[in-house]
Amino acid sequence: KEKNMQPEFVEDAILEKYKTVAAATVFSALKDREDFNCLLEDVYPMTPGKTIVGRARTLRFLPDRPDLAEELAQKQGAEYEAMDLCSEGDVLVVDALGIPYEGIGGDIKYLQLKIQGASGLITDGAIRDLDEVAAYGYPIFARRRTPGIARTTKPYQANVDIQCAGVLVRPGDVIVGNDDGVVVVPSQWAKEVVEWAIEHEGVENEIKKRIEREKCSPGKYYNPKKIDEIHKELYGEHD
Numbered sequence: 001k002e003k004n005m006q007p008e009f010v011e012d013a014i015l016e017k018y019k020t021v022a023a024a025t026v027f028s029a030l031k032d033r034e035d036f037n038c039l040l041e042d043v044y045p046m047t048p049g050k051t052i053v054g055r056a057r058t059l060r061f062l063p064d065r066p067d068l069a070e071e072l073a074q075k076q077g078a079e080y081e082a083m084d085l086c087s088e089g090d091v092l093v094v095d096a097l098g099i100p101y102e103g104i105g106g107d108i109k110y111l112q113l114k115i116q117g118a119s120g121l122i123t124d125g126a127i128r129d130l131d132e133v134a135a136y137g138y139p140i141f142a143r144r145r146t147p148g149i150a151r152t153t154k155p156y157q158a159n160v161d162i163q164c165a166g167v168l169v170r171p172g173d174v175i176v177g178n179d180d181g182v183v184v185v186p187s188q189w190a191k192e193v194v195e196w197a198i199e200h201e202g203v204e205n206e207i208k209k210r211i212e213r214e215k216c217s218p219g220k221y222y223n224p225k226k227i228d229e230i231h232k233e234l235y236g237e238h239d
Helices: 012-018 023-033 066-072 078-084 111-116 130-134 187-214 224-235
Strands: 052-063 090-095 120-123 140-142 153-158 162-164 167-169 174-178 181-185
Touching: 012 052, 012 174, 012 187, 023 174, 023 181, 023 187, 052 078, 052 120, 052 162, 066 153, 078 111, 078 153, 090 162, 120 174, 130 140, 167 181, 181 187, 187 224
Parallel strands: 052 090, 090 120, 120 140
Antiparallel strands: 052 153, 052 174, 162 167, 174 181
């Protein structure tokens, strides 16, 4: 059938389902559907053990230049505009141009995300004051930590299409991450991707039970033919 290409609002009920599946399964679900770049490479958990799930709110940095600095001096900082849009169920995703040594902000600035009740912070740049920001309680994913500030870049636009670690992120896309990494799900496919992921994990759990019960080689069941057979047993035919 024809694929939906128009962004959609992702309901909270869908986000709750994403909290029950692993980032690796979501990655597999997207690859099963369409082969495109959805994994944020070289972005790591700064708060290990925490899962991040939410709708993307975005912030775009640009390389600094005198005319850009003059323009930005005339308006409110884009980072505060972006954070104002964040509440529970929203994740701030920051395009920091992949620069690993300049911090996109620290404890005072990102206190606002705690106040807003945001569900997390992700960037392909660096976080300063990490210990203090981590104490705010929300998950943080970044390229690294740093003592530095942004000297050659400036926050420019809020809630626009961005790249982060080479991946297109549009406002409203679903962000799913854990210690394995972070995956971006286009909003229009969020419902069917999470349904695929839930069923796939159900099949894998059944396979593990059979392997343990029979004490057999995983290859007996963990192959495309058996996976499809077990899926049909549990959920019926694929759509």
